[in-house]
Amino acid sequence: MDQVLAPSRPAAGGTSLLKASGIVKSFGGNRALNGVSLDVHENEIMALVGDNGAGKSTLVKILSGAEVPDEGTIHVSGRLAAIQSPHDAHDLGIATLHQNLGLVDCFDVPQNVFLGRELSTKILGVLPLLRRAEMVERTKALLRELDIRMPYLDRPVSTMSGGQRQAVAISRLLLGDIKLIIMDEPMAALGVHEGQKVLDLIQRLSLRGISFLIVSHNMEHVMSISNRVAVLKNGNLVGVVPTERTTRQDITSMIIHGRV
Amino acid sequence: MSERIAVEQKFLPDLLGRLSSLARRIFLAGGILPIVLVVAIVGFAIAEPRFLTYNNLFNVARASSFLVVVSMGQMLTLLVRGIDMSIGSTEALVSVCVALVMATVLAGDPNAPWLAIAAGIGAGMAIGAAVGAINGIGIAVFNVNPFIMTVGMLSILSGIALTVSGGMPMYGMPKQFGEVFAYAAPLGIPAPVWVAGGVFLIMYYILNWTPFGRRIYALGGNIVASRLAGISTRLHMVMAYVMCSVIVAVGGVLLTARVGTGEATLASTHVLESITAVVIAGVSFFGGIGRVGNVVLGAFFVTLVTNGMNLLRVPSYQQLIVLGVLLILAVVVDQVRIKMMQQVRAE
Numbered sequence: 001m002d003q004v005l006a007p008s009r010p011a012a013g014g015t016s017l018l019k020a021s022g023i024v025k026s027f028g029g030n031r032a033l034n035g036v037s038l039d040v041h042e043n044e045i046m047a048l049v050g051d052n053g054a055g056k057s058t059l060v061k062i063l064s065g066a067e068v069p070d071e072g073t074i075h076v077s078g079r080l081a082a083i084q085s086p087h088d089a090h091d092l093g094i095a096t097l098h099q100n101l102g103l104v105d106c107f108d109v110p111q112n113v114f115l116g117r118e119l120s121t122k123i124l125g126v127l128p129l130l131r132r133a134e135m136v137e138r139t140k141a142l143l144r145e146l147d148i149r150m151p152y153l154d155r156p157v158s159t160m161s162g163g164q165r166q167a168v169a170i171s172r173l174l175l176g177d178i179k180l181i182i183m184d185e186p187m188a189a190l191g192v193h194e195g196q197k198v199l200d201l202i203q204r205l206s207l208r209g210i211s212f213l214i215v216s217h218n219m220e221h222v223m224s225i226s227n228r229v230a231v232l233k234n235g236n237l238v239g240v241v242p243t244e245r246t247t248r249q250d251i252t253s254m255i256i257h258g259r260v
Numbered sequence: 261m262s263e264r265i266a267v268e269q270k271f272l273p274d275l276l277g278r279l280s281s282l283a284r285r286i287f288l289a290g291g292i293l294p295i296v297l298v299v300a301i302v303g304f305a306i307a308e309p310r311f312l313t314y315n316n317l318f319n320v321a322r323a324s325s326f327l328v329v330v331s332m333g334q335m336l337t338l339l340v341r342g343i344d345m346s347i348g349s350t351e352a353l354v355s356v357c358v359a360l361v362m363a364t365v366l367a368g369d370p371n372a373p374w375l376a377i378a379a380g381i382g383a384g385m386a387i388g389a390a391v392g393a394i395n396g397i398g399i400a401v402f403n404v405n406p407f408i409m410t411v412g413m414l415s416i417l418s419g420i421a422l423t424v425s426g427g428m429p430m431y432g433m434p435k436q437f438g439e440v441f442a443y444a445a446p447l448g449i450p451a452p453v454w455v456a457g458g459v460f461l462i463m464y465y466i467l468n469w470t471p472f473g474r475r476i477y478a479l480g481g482n483i484v485a486s487r488l489a490g491i492s493t494r495l496h497m498v499m500a501y502v503m504c505s506v507i508v509a510v511g512g513v514l515l516t517a518r519v520g521t522g523e524a525t526l527a528s529t530h531v532l533e534s535i536t537a538v539v540i541a542g543v544s545f546f547g548g549i550g551r552v553g554n555v556v557l558g559a560f561f562v563t564l565v566t567n568g569m570n571l572l573r574v575p576s577y578q579q580l581i582v583l584g585v586l587l588i589l590a591v592v593v594d595q596v597r598i599k600m601m602q603q604v605r606a607e
Contacts, residue, residue, distance in 0.1 A: 087490040102488045104481035106548045115478055116489030118471040128470045
């Protein structure tokens, strides 16, 4: 079992996409992350697991730019990256799907897809003007490319099913040049059938060269979809193991006992 | 004969059924406003023939323009899931200061009425921006509940306006101010209506055709999602309140031109009326939903009701009761509409 404690051991694909080193983050006197180092490779689906309060959410927030670490460095594709905001992360090709999906319920699909990144031109060089038709067209093209089918795009997403909303949220992330998608409990609110659809979508996207870092409590999903599993406990990284060389029991034991 | 009765018996329920399903569809799509607007116009026209004359409608259009303007301001605060209870006292403070500045500049140089007018309007806009910035910063940065923040400001602004004016009307503005901004009517359309139309066009453009406007809606719809999408939510929230108060200041300037004096008790009914107008227009209290065109109609409707009641000689005290009932009903009906929409969704 020694060899599995190995961020040094590259998985299939090999080169490092996102490398976090010695990440420390405290909230008040509470140390949420205690020097965590993690390396996500290109073309890999990495699962991030751990008990409640292990520091998963904090780590995810830091990698996605929602929080800034107290200490530690992040390298993206080998280059030192200063991620101060979700915008910075997005510019580096890192996008995050949050548990609540980050959708505006009263907005339709194109409005959500382009949320915060609205396309506009300047009229007379100064006055911005939304390119609404173009946003609708590009949303259609994007959904077609991802093989996501939706009955209608021009209704509020609050009228849609959980799986459809998830698909909107994921396609939203893929606008632009995205290399890594971070997901916080992506299947938590979905039924079995819809959850499977989202897993299929993740697998399809990973075949197109997109890496995933997925936080999940669902061991079945973790085992079925990931290439490697990273385990956190009390703000420390317990270890990173290749999924095919481990079992659910091993991982559960790492989560509970904090060792391999 | 019996055939005819049968046809009538079939026809009448059929017609009623169609009418009610049409009303239902209009209600779901546009809220209560189109229905009550038609009911009010037909009702007042039947009860009082003078209601539908050109002169009266001209009067209603002019009288409504003040409320139309401030309601568009109020709308912005509801869009970001807030409220502005201080708009009436903002108008009052603007009125007092506009009058003070104009009178002072005019006293310094009696031959420069336009300089006085420009200085007065500039001061009014600046006060609006400052009030909005204080409201917005209190709410967005210090997390004061919007209702509490703006009720506090209501008291503060009203106190300042009364202190500055000593509780008396303030005279000494150039007569051109009223002539142009209240009584001029280019192309037969009153000046305040022109201004309201201008504010409407700007609001329509900003809310529907700019990234900023879309982010205002996004912020009201889901502030967390907006922040995660990289939108600077605090800045947008503050800007919404600044825009609101500047627009309200425009209303204050117009009203001051209309009454001809600076008044510290101006527009005290505007808070209630603007909230009624905005809610009847289908702007959600929960943020993110509402169209500026409907708000214009909503404010027009509220003025229309007041005007109709005046023509019918309903005493002003009882008009207050009607307005209060209208506001509460509008909110109740909005809730019913949301429930019905969810049912439609479930179907």
